[in-house]
Amino acid sequence: MSHDPKEALQDARRQLEIAGSPSPARDASALMDKVQGDAPPWTPLSDAQLAELNRYIQRRARREPISHIVGKRAFWMHDFIVTDAVLDPRPETETLVSVASDTSFARVLDLGTGSGCILLSLLYEVPEATGVGVDVSEPALDIARQNAQRVGVEDRVTLLVSDWFDKVEGQFDLIVSNPPYIAEVEMPDLAPELSFEPRLALTDEADGLTAYRAITSGAGRFLKPSGRLLVEIGPTQAVAVSDLFAAHGFTDVTVHPDLDGRDRVVSGVFPPQNATN
Ligand code: GLN
16 A cells, blocks of 8 residues: 555654654654655655654654664764764754864864764865874774765774773874763753763763863873864853863963854864973
């Protein structure tokens, strides 16, 4: 039997609305796209396709992120593969890519690279640059490797397991990171979708600043003189993170807003060494 796609779409939207999805119309059309593949939207659905759609609706009704169900998320210039092994790339993180792309760099390090969305987008933007991405999670690096191929920068990237700087070698013009910055006390109030993401990528199980302490204290050893450090922050962390940058000797410490006007990125320049010669 075949089924009217318009009715199926409306029905999906109604079910998702009842289930409390914050974006039922957008979700329904994303799930429908996944079921229909390349077929035009008016193509009738088979029994199997309708059953598949219903399985996706049930998953979404439990508030599983759409990106996990469809397996990808659009970020900057590409669709990135996304699973529950990595933080779901978020539009506000494009602020970090945008600020970083405006600087000049030949060698970039990404701490806690996850899906690789930041690092791989930067390598895409600067075709002569090379980069290193580290993460404590090997399953996350598997996803980053697949994404490197998709973006076509696999020859210019090294991905390795490391706890922040532990296994990092060499000197960089630019260090970027979107570390876990949600404080433990904030975790229970988050949207249900976040419970499907790796907790390790979201929170330090403390005050939300642990990663910034490690990154600002370690970065100096890995930055070339006048190199830059750029980190994503939560909107309430601008002062605390700027203070950490200043305390570790960074200059030109600047807070950059995201497209919603919220504080989102802190940048700083590592001063030239006291070269008296
Ligand atoms: N921006 C994410 C959120 O608030 C948090 C990601 C992170 O901790 N780096 O949902």
